[in-house]
Amino acid sequence: MPPRRPRRPRESPALLAFGRQMRRLREAKGVKQETIAHITQVSGPQVSKIENGRKRATRSFVEIVDESLEAEGALISLWEDLNKDGHPVPIWFDWPKIETDAAMLVCWQHSVIPGLAQTQAYALTIVHGNHEAAEVRMNRQALLYKEDDGGPALVVFLIDEQVLYRRVGTSEVMRDQLEHLIELSTLPNVTVQVVLGGGDHDGNMGAFVLATMADRSEIAYAETAVRSITTDDPSDLSVLARTLVDLRSRALTQEMSCELIRKVAKERWT
Incomplete structure (x- = not known):
């Protein structure tokens, strides 16, 4: 008999925190997710996953978004705060x-x-x-x-x-x-x-x-x-x-x- 389906783990608080801040900055500028997807060359569903705390963003993605939203390094700083040994935590x-x-x-x-x-x-x-x-x-x-x-x-x-x-x-x-x-x-x-x-x-x-x-x-x-x-x-x-x-x-x-x-x-x- 196949094993029971595993329960999905709770979302990472670190990823949720980053995603929420990115959404706030984007909405404050009136920028759509589709626009972020276009300028970063990342699919719309993946941008949505990042904002929902379900996917880790790469530094290159964060740098492009930070500049586009005129965040003056705030998004980059948050990403760096959530880093440990070079990798987003946890x-x-x-x-x-x-x-x-x-x-x-x-x-x-x-x-x-x-x-x-x-x-x-x-x-x-x-x-x-x-x-x-x-x-x-x-x-x-x-x-x-x-x-x-x-x-x-x-x-x-x-x-x-x-x-x-x-x-x-x-x-x-x-x-x-x-x-x-x-x-x-x-x-x-x-x-x-x-x-x-x-x-x-x-x-x-x-x-x-x-x-x-x-x-x-x-x-x-x-x-x-x-x-x-x-x-x-x-x-x-x-x-x-x-x-x-x-x-x-x-x-x-x-x-x-x-x-x-x-x-x-x-x-x-x-």
């Missing part, structure tokens, strides 16, 4: 909604099975028996099966070969997890590929997920030793794009990947 609050709304997700994982592909038993082991945390992870997987909002997202799981051999829980947990990967690969919107182990490549630096939205914009979620970050900075996205080219050049086809996963499940975890 950056980690955005991801659950981004993940749910994405048209496509490409997930790279070099240490464990990606969260969206984990069984409950595997997830419970990862989160040290925290049932609430595991349940949240299971609920996120509803996006693989959703029927509204244009249907389920296209999801590509790129998994390092060594993950198949790394024990998480019991042999039974591992066997069921690998069999679940094969089952997921039969979904029309899911691709599972194993990236052959060995060799030095940028993917060794850390796991990440690249989300492509309906308007073709991209947002990435990356895990670090200190914390996870969400970014749409072009330089960050460029690095991840190059990393994905490298990873895909090392990846088996889905058919070959499933054959390898099936073999490891039988020979290593039975």
